[in-house]
Amino acid sequence: MGPRRQDDDDMDGREGDAGQEASSGRQDSAGPMVGAADGDVPDAADPGCSEAERAEAGSCESRDAGTQAPAPGVDGSPAPGADQRVAAVRRFVAAGRRWRAAQLVGCAAVLAVALTGGAIALGTDRGAATVPAASTAVDPGVLGGGDLDAGITALQTHLRTQPKDSGSWATLGLAYVEQARTKGDPSRYAQADKALRRSLALVPDNDQALAGRAALAAARHDFEDALTYAEKALRQNPYSERALSSRIDALVELGRYAEASKAAETADARKPGVPVFTRYAYARELRGDVAAARRVLKQALAGATSPGDIAYVSAQLGQLAWNQGDYRTALTCYARALAADDTYLPALEGRARAQAASGDRAAAIKGMETVVARYPLPGPLVELGELYEARGAAGDRARARRQYALVDAWIALARANGVDADLDTALAAADHGDRAAALRAARAEWARRHTVHTADALAWALHVNGRDAEALPYARRATTTGYRNAAFLYHRGTIELATGHRTAGRASLTSALRLNPGFSPLGAAEARKALEATQ
Secondary structure (H helix, E strand, O other): OOOOOOHHOOOOOOOOOOOOOOOOOOOOOOOOOOOOOOOOOOOOOOOOHHHHHHHHEEEEEEEEOOHOOOOOOOOOOOOOOOOHHHHHHHHHHHOOOOOOOHHHHHHHHHHHHHHHHHHHHHOOOOOOOOOOOOOOOOOOOHHHHEEEEEHHHHHHHHHHHOOOOHHHHHHHHHHHHHHHHHOOOOOOOHHHHHHHHHHHHHHHOHHHHHHHHHHHHHHOOHHHHHHHHHHHHHHHOOOOOHHHHHHHHHHOOOHHHHHHHHHHHHHHHHHOOOHHHHHHHHHHHHOHHHHHHHHHHHHHHHOOHHHHHHHHHHHHHHHHHHHOOOOHHHHHHOOOHHHHOOOOOHHHHHHHHHHHHOOOOOHHHHHHHHHHOOOOHHHHHHHHHHHHHHHHOOOOOHHHHHHHHHHHHHHHHHHOOOOOOOOHHHHHHHHOHHHHHHHHHHHHHHHOOOHHHHHHHHHHHHHOOOHHHHHHHHHHHOOOOOOHHHHHHHHHHHHOOOOOOOHHHHHHHHHHHHHHHOOOOOHHHHHHHHHHOOO
């Protein structure tokens, strides 16, 4: 339990408007072909719909509009059944409000079985992303205008007549990654992979596609690959905004914070702008320099021009304020974000969290219900479940269980599309699921990367499994960089009390509640109870 992680699913991302970077890249090429393999490059002869779609619906135009799937990609359609699985999750969310908890859990199990088959079909690879430069034949403003689906449609139309335009293939790949993030639809990663491979097959080692591969790897939480591709792209184009940004992301998510700070300084010198400023700010926040993070984000907001960038940076400022327990400022920032884009999901989610922390639970629940109805991602699903539990009205316990079951369904969908979801599993299962599974997932994630978030997740998973002595070093490690996170302090304090460190435990719990007294609907109450028990 606790606040949303900065890297949550990376569906939340550290990006502004999808097209903010659409006008900043370039098309260079050199070296041998990377990433293209026979059979992976789609056939552009008939980009409209796949054989499976024609067999199912007769034509692309006659597809069931209820799936809300975007137009099929010119890079090939999703793996058979991918759109249906995504639609199933969305239908599952709506049905969850009516079904009894036992019925929903049964459906989640069926969905998980179906997704296992999807994993075999789609393979396993693993974010955040925006879009590199489109070719001159496709107006970058189409993607920068706030309508990502329209931009993708325009790219698809262009590529049907110009299938050898490597820049547009790269742009399309990045657009699919962004679509996966904003729509909570990881099935788009397979389409992104095909589009980016096609771009590299046409122009080996072009920096746009390499930067796209970095963004896709980061979206799938394969941060080692993300770093590798970002550095390859920067060798081709040292000023690639997308690659500079992805390099910072990868170093942060690998726990290499000193290197990430240097990478942020390099990016700021080479390509100052909203994408770099926001990453620079987060690197500062992780080191405990909240004042610098706030100053840089304000500078980014002053330079933001598109509604997407304004919404994104304002929401980042809101998140920073919320982390410090400044709910009034947080709500003001979220209001500014929503004035720029009233559908911007991170702002809607952040506003609901700030409302809950401010005591307006009814508004918080209504807002979070809106969020999860659109995009059932783990962070807001857990938050909504905990809000129900905290309210404690008739039927709320069953409502909460439904949200936690949906987390499992989303994780299964993500894994079926090559996303490493171990951190999501560890965080959700530790408090609301299989504790043994939480520990397995946390250990697996720690083996891949040593960040403050993975240290905290492993510490808490060890704690709920009764292994507090083993948990304590990880809990302390999570709080040693200076990063101000109330949930981390709560976890540390609880573990310190469990290991007999009474004074340290009281200090950690007190610090958590002073920093952000409403950091979690359930965790904050537990922290207060633990403090009272030590008096």
